[in-house]
Amino acid sequence: MRKRTGNKFGKLWHCCSALALVFAVISSGQVIAQSAEATRTLQRLTDERLMLTSELDQFRKTLLILHTDGTPPEQSANPAVRTLAVEAAALKERLIAITEQEVTLLQQQIVAAKSKERAQSEKQDRANTLASTESKPDNAMESKPLRTAYNVDYTLEHEASNVERLHGLLENYYTELQESARILPTQEELTLREMAQRDADTLNKIPFSVDKVRLTGSEGSTALAEISQRLMDPRLPESRRDIAPICTIKTRLFDTLVGSESRSLKPVGKNHYIARVRLQPGDTTISILANQWEVRLPQHADARDYLITLYRPVEGTPELHVFAVDELLTAEKPHIPAWLPRELDIKSKAG
Numbered sequence: 137m138r139k140r141t142g143n144k145f146g147k148l149w150h151c152c153s154a155l156a157l158v159f160a161v162i163s164s165g166q167v168i169a170q171s172a173e174a175t176r177t178l179q180r181l182t183d184e185r186l187m188l189t190s191e192l193d194q195f196r197k198t199l200l201i202l203h204t205d206g207t208p209p210e211q212s213a214n215p216a217v218r219t220l221a222v223e224a225a226a227l228k229e230r231l232i233a234i235t236e237q238e239v240t241l242l243q244q245q246i247v248a249a250k251s252k253e254r255a256q257s258e259k260q261d262r263a264n265t266l267a268s269t270e271s272k273p274d275n276a277m278e279s280k281p282l283r284t285a286y287n288v289d290y291t292l293e294h295e296a297s298n299v300e301r302l303h304g305l306l307e308n309y310y311t312e313l314q315e316s317a318r319i320l321p322t323q324e325e326l327t328l329r330e331m332a333q334r335d336a337d338t339l340n341k342i343p344f345s346v347d348k349v350r351l352t353g354s355e356g357s358t359a360l361a362e363i364s365q366r367l368m369d370p371r372l373p374e375s376r377r378d379i380a381p382i383c384t385i386k387t388r389l390f391d392t393l394v395g396s397e398s399r400s401l402k403p404v405g406k407n408h409y410i411a412r413v414r415l416q417p418g419d420t421t422i423s424i425l426a427n428q429w430e431v432r433l434p435q436h437a438d439a440r441d442y443l444i445t446l447y448r449p450v451e452g453t454p455e456l457h458v459f460a461v462d463e464l465l466t467a468e469k470p471h472i473p474a475w476l477p478r479e480l481d482i483k484s485k486a487g
Contacts, residue, residue, distance in 0.1 A: 353463030
């Protein structure tokens with residue numbers, strides 16, 4: 137009986153050992169597979185980043201040849217230069233996304249390598265301590281514990297250096313994209329412009345003189361429709377959208393100054409600016425940079441909200457229009473473009 141029981145326990149122990157070995161092999165295989173997959177992904181990202189970097193370098197060389205006046209290429213009057221600038225910005229966005237993934241994977245590998253290194257070091261320390269204790273006689277003098285020399289992992293150092301270099305690339309791409317974002321319209325703004333253009337195309341144009349400052353509601357609708365068309369005109373250059381001209385408004389009634397204020401005009405793209413202001417009756421002078429325009433409102437009228445639109449072409453005379461908000465909204469089928477800034481609170485009858 138005792139012999140049979142011993143055999144049973146012996147077989148059970150061998151079975152458990154075998155299972156543990158199988159699990160260890162499976163676990164090791166999974167770790168190796170995961171590591172190989174991460175390495176393949178990292179290599180793919182690196183190859184893609186290098187390819188995009190080469191394309192971006194080619195864009196930059198072409199821009200240096202075509203654009204030599206020192207201004208941002210996004211503002212160039214040359215449509216070909218602007219197209220290259222837009223495509224270069226898109227490349228930088230893709231490069232940022234890929235480089236961020238690459239940095240994340242490298243950092244994960246560094247953390248995993250350091251954890252593995254620490255575990256191996258602790259395991260070696262325990263093995264050395266155990267070996268020293270077992271081999272040391274009771275009456276022998278204590279000697280320095282044995283320790284296997286630890287080799288520097290040059291691969292780990294290389295990956296850390298690579299992460300630092302990629303962080304530098306990311307910082308440069310971020311800076312360049314921020315500069316482009318101050319000029320190039322966002323995808324949402326482009327969509328709003330397209331919506332406004334479709335609306336403007338269906339609008340029956342009401343002729344008016346560009347030299348006329350104060351407009352009727354119908355003329356104001358036409359002025360907005362013309363701005364919508366300019367915003368979609370590929371021949372016109374974009375302009376910075378983080379710089380707004382200051383508009384100084386002074387109103388006199390019976391030669392007495394009754395109102396004075398300064399406002400920032402809201403940039404909407406391609407050197408167009410707009411603002412909603414409240415004007416009082418009398419003679420109003422609107423000053424923007426070195427230009428002035430005069431607007432006369434009936435003395436018996438009440439103060440009303442007006443839209444001021446300014447177009448400052450790269451070459452040519454600035455064009456300014458002023459029209460009442462309520463007259464615009466009561467005009468027949470007014471053009472209320474989608475690109476109008478929300479803070480102006482201009483809504484059609486249906487809206």
